[in-house]
Amino acid sequence: MAEVSKNDGPTDATPNVSEVETVDAETPEEAVAAIEAPAERGEPILQVRNLVKHFPLTQGVIVKRQIGAVKAVDGISFDLYQGETLGIVGESGCGKSTVAKLLMTLEQATAGEVFYKGQDITKLSGRALKAVRRNIQMVFQDPYTSLNPRMTVGDIIGEPFEIHPEVAPKGDRRRKVQELLDVVGLNPEYINRYPHQFSGGQRQRIGIARGLALNPEIIICDEPVSALDVSVQAQVINLMEKLQDEFNLSYLFIAHDLSIVRHISDRVGVMYLGKMAEIGSDEQIYDHPTHPYTQALLSAVPVPDPEAREGRERIILTGDVPSPANPPSGCRFRTRCWKAQDKCAEEIPLLAIPERFAGKDTPAAHESACHFAEEKDVVHAA
Ligand SMILES: Nc1ncnc2c1ncn2[C@@H]1O[C@H](COP(=O)(O)OP(=O)(O)O)[C@@H](O)[C@H]1O
Numbered sequence: 001m002a003e004v005s006k007n008d009g010p011t012d013a014t015p016n017v018s019e020v021e022t023v024d025a026e027t028p029e030e031a032v033a034a035i036e037a038p039a040e041r042g043e044p045i046l047q048v049r050n051l052v053k054h055f056p057l058t059q060g061v062i063v064k065r066q067i068g069a070v071k072a073v074d075g076i077s078f079d080l081y082q083g084e085t086l087g088i089v090g091e092s093g094c095g096k097s098t099v100a101k102l103l104m105t106l107e108q109a110t111a112g113e114v115f116y117k118g119q120d121i122t123k124l125s126g127r128a129l130k131a132v133r134r135n136i137q138m139v140f141q142d143p144y145t146s147l148n149p150r151m152t153v154g155d156i157i158g159e160p161f162e163i164h165p166e167v168a169p170k171g172d173r174r175r176k177v178q179e180l181l182d183v184v185g186l187n188p189e190y191i192n193r194y195p196h197q198f199s200g201g202q203r204q205r206i207g208i209a210r211g212l213a214l215n216p217e218i219i220i221c222d223e224p225v226s227a228l229d230v231s232v233q234a235q236v237i238n239l240m241e242k243l244q245d246e247f248n249l250s251y252l253f254i255a256h257d258l259s260i261v262r263h264i265s266d267r268v269g270v271m272y273l274g275k276m277a278e279i280g281s282d283e284q285i286y287d288h289p290t291h292p293y294t295q296a297l298l299s300a301v302p303v304p305d306p307e308a309r310e311g312r313e314r315i316i317l318t319g320d321v322p323s324p325a326n327p328p329s330g331c332r333f334r335t336r337c338w339k340a341q342d343k344c345a346e347e348i349p350l351l352a353i354p355e356r357f358a359g360k361d362t363p364a365a366h367e368s369a370c371h372f373a374e375e376k377d378v379v380h381a382a
């Protein structure tokens with residue numbers, strides 16, 4: 001995949017969490033006005049704080065009793081800056097899609113806050129919530145199942161206008177949909193075709209066109225290329241980068257594969273069992289990872305160059321991911337970590353710049369939730 005230029009947004013010094021400047025809107029009009037105000041490039045646009053989602057586990061048919069909870073997301077904090085791409089990576093089941101749904105307000109948070117331009121969207125309702133929903137759109141994982149097979153492409157892309165007619169009045173919709181088809185590299189004459197008449201990559205372009213229809217500021221991409229052939233993945237990612245520049249978008253880009261995310265991300269967060277293990281700039285995470293989990297994920301990325309491969313230590317993760325209904329005490333990664341010590345079972349490691357690197361001018365000085373964070377040479381091709 002071609003190397004891409006990073007935008008001029010966040011740098012290595014960009015903090016993972018910055019101060020929230022809350023907006024106290026007294027009327028719905030004020031709330032909507034704050035949401036519609038343009039965000040400055042490089043400013044935090046979305047600020048997630050201690051976000052929690054527990055799905056109750058119940059027993060009993062007639063009288064349901066709660067016997068526990070799946071701790072899908074268990075206290076996550078990060079900022080998304082205007083104009084940047086933040087990659088979120090982690091194995092299947094670690095809570096990535098749940099984070100996406102919480103940010104889309106498709107799921108209700110158990111606890112925590114999500115500030116969009118200073119207003120907590122978990123507490124918004126009515127017109128203000130509708131304005132937020134217009135501005136945060138999603139592109140889904142599977143272009144085969146996420147498009148309704150009985151609707152034409154024109155109806156699929158134009159459907160969001162039914163809820164937000166102010167963006168495209170009825171008489172103008174056909175033209176607007178054709179413009180969107182053109183923007184994502186599809187022939188505008190395909191407007192009356194059905195999803196099955198397109199390839200996987202083309203379908204994901206349709207999904208992207210639909211995501212763009214309402215001129216959002218943020219697009220949450222939940223494994224948008226995972227179901228596509230490798231050759232097509234690069235094309236779709238290149239398209240997304242072009243659109244980001246053209247429409248000034250901020251992306252939260254979710255993937256289970258570290259190598260896909262690097263090409264598009266300015267910063268990357270690594271999730272494990274509902275928590276953030278490590279977060280930093282792409283250089284910090286790929287070239288100077290300090291969390292054993294990130295190091296293990298990177299060492300699993302295939303290296304095509306035999307010389308570089310030689311002498312390379314591969315870290316093999318043993319054991320399965322524990323159940324999020326019953327996560328290990330202390331550090332959640334300890335049951336698979338080759339460095340685990342007694343302290344790891346007793347104390348939860350906080351996501352912070354490790355003491356030994358704090359204040360030092362080194363790329364290792366980024367946030368890592370490990371008691372024994374240290375650099376390790378990991379040869380990888382990502
Ligand atoms: N609606 C739900 N009810 C109960 N458990 C759920 C629900 N949605 C997700 N989960 C569980 O939460 C955990 C995280 O899931 P998910 O966010 O889909 O992970 P990922 O996207 O990283 O694969 C998984 O254990 C999953 O089974």
Ligand code: SF4
Nearest residue numbers: 331334337344370371
């Ligand atoms: S805190 Fe302990 S168990 Fe967790 S990643 Fe660090 S060394 Fe491993």
Ligand SMILES: [Mg+2]
Nearest residue numbers: 096097098222
């Ligand atoms: Mg998922």
